[in-house]
Amino acid sequence: MNDQLFIKSAFSQKVERPPVWMMRQAGRFMKEYRAIRENYSFLEMMKNPEIATDVTMLPVDLLGIDAAIMFCDILVTAEALGGQLSFVKGKGPVFANPVRSKSDVEKMVIPETYEEFGYVFEMIKNVKERLNGKTPLIGFAGSPFTVMSYLVEGQSSKDLKLTKLMINTEPETAKLLLSKLATVTANYLNAQIEAGVDALQIFDSWANTLSWEDYQEFSHFYIAEIISKLNRKDIPIISFCKGSSVFHPIMAEAKPDVISVDWNADLLRVKQSLPNEIAVQGNLDPFVLYGSREIIRKKVMRILEKMRNENGFIFNLGHGIMPDIPFDNVKYAIELIQEFRN
Numbered sequence: 001m002n003d004q005l006f007i008k009s010a011f012s013q014k015v016e017r018p019p020v021w022m023m024r025q026a027g028r029f030m031k032e033y034r035a036i037r038e039n040y041s042f043l044e045m046m047k048n049p050e051i052a053t054d055v056t057m058l059p060v061d062l063l064g065i066d067a068a069i070m071f072c073d074i075l076v077t078a079e080a081l082g083g084q085l086s087f088v089k090g091k092g093p094v095f096a097n098p099v100r101s102k103s104d105v106e107k108m109v110i111p112e113t114y115e116e117f118g119y120v121f122e123m124i125k126n127v128k129e130r131l132n133g134k135t136p137l138i139g140f141a142g143s144p145f146t147v148m149s150y151l152v153e154g155q156s157s158k159d160l161k162l163t164k165l166m167i168n169t170e171p172e173t174a175k176l177l178l179s180k181l182a183t184v185t186a187n188y189l190n191a192q193i194e195a196g197v198d199a200l201q202i203f204d205s206w207a208n209t210l211s212w213e214d215y216q217e218f219s220h221f222y223i224a225e226i227i228s229k230l231n232r233k234d235i236p237i238i239s240f241c242k243g244s245s246v247f248h249p250i251m252a253e254a255k256p257d258v259i260s261v262d263w264n265a266d267l268l269r270v271k272q273s274l275p276n277e278i279a280v281q282g283n284l285d286p287f288v289l290y291g292s293r294e295i296i297r298k299k300v301m302r303i304l305e306k307m308r309n310e311n312g313f314i315f316n317l318g319h320g321i322m323p324d325i326p327f328d329n330v331k332y333a334i335e336l337i338q339e340f341r342n
């Protein structure tokens with residue numbers, strides 16, 4: 001088994017300090033990212049294995065982070081089912097052909113995995129060479145529910161009105177779409193394992209819009225299906241959702257190795273309420289990283305002290321880094337965590 005700190009903590013083994021990485025660490029808060037981005041669109045960067053490799057390596061080289069996450073996006077599984085994806089400045093992701101009816105979903109064909117995502121697997125192989133066994137690489141995909149929400153809304157939305165309308169007026173259409181996404185996603189994640197990733201994370205960013213029962217029926221059910229299909233071997237599976245403070249007991253039923261917790265919860269209480277073999281990841285509010293060194297130290301140390309000597313703890317944010325967070329603040333937080341000893 002891989003004896004890196006991150007992998008050990010993900011499997012709830014004893015470590016001298018918690019490992020740290022940060023969601024959305026491969027992105028705009030780094031000037032090196034913005035310099036590359038001046039010459040390419042986000043999609044061009046993502047689909048060019050050399051550039052995607054370079055961007056994946058930035059937080060490893062500049063921050064000495066304990067895990068790399070591949071540079072890609074969760075919406076590639078929506079694209080794989082025929083969604084015409086672009087990223088529009090000031091608006092975010094846009095689908096030119098949003099899903100509006102059952103026949104739109106029936107027309108969707110499950111693609112051949114290697115043909116569809118070849119650029120991702122090539123990047124994974126490049127990154128693994130660059131990392132040279134020193135730092136583990138996290139692969140990922142979006143949860144069917146969160147990806148569905150973009151396909152249905154056609155763009156980012158605050159309340160997921162159209163998605164929740166579909167769930168409540170045409171639940172069978174929603175379920176057909178979710179199950180197609182689950183199939184594509186399980187194939188895609190298994191192929192990431194084959195290409196060499198050391199861990200996987202499933203991102204369910206919009207779960208918090210659902211009721212307890214609808215979360216079970218329209219999100220958890222499909223995540224559990226995906227996890228049950230993965231050839232996990234010694235690959236830890238991390239389940240992230242916004243809403244995990246509430247939904248973690250349901251998330252645990254899908255048997256992930258790690259649950260990534262949003263910033264609302266008392267992380268220790270969540271950890272103690274879960275089965276022993278499930279680790280937690282989290283849960284600093286990313287807004288703390290806009291603060292002074294004094295504030296950053298206080299709030300980072302508060303989590304470290306709370307989780308002292310807990311096996312199965314990975315330091316992360318409750319959600320992704322914002323693009324305008326000062327790089328030096330992120331670096332400072334990571335140094336604090338890496339200096340800490342249990």
Ligand code: CP3
Binds near residue numbers: 026028073075091
């Ligand atoms: O964590 C990492 O750094 C790895 C790369 C990664 C990206 N997106 C790169 C990205 C990961 C893991 C994601 C996940 C993702 N993408 C999620 C789930 C996590 C979350 O934050 O909730 C979601 C909902 C998306 C969809 C998406 N992609 C949106 C809504 C946007 C626009 C908003 C934004 O942040 O700009 C993107 C674009 C995107 N994905 C960028 C990056 C670096 C910005 C692209 C740019 O340079 O303009």
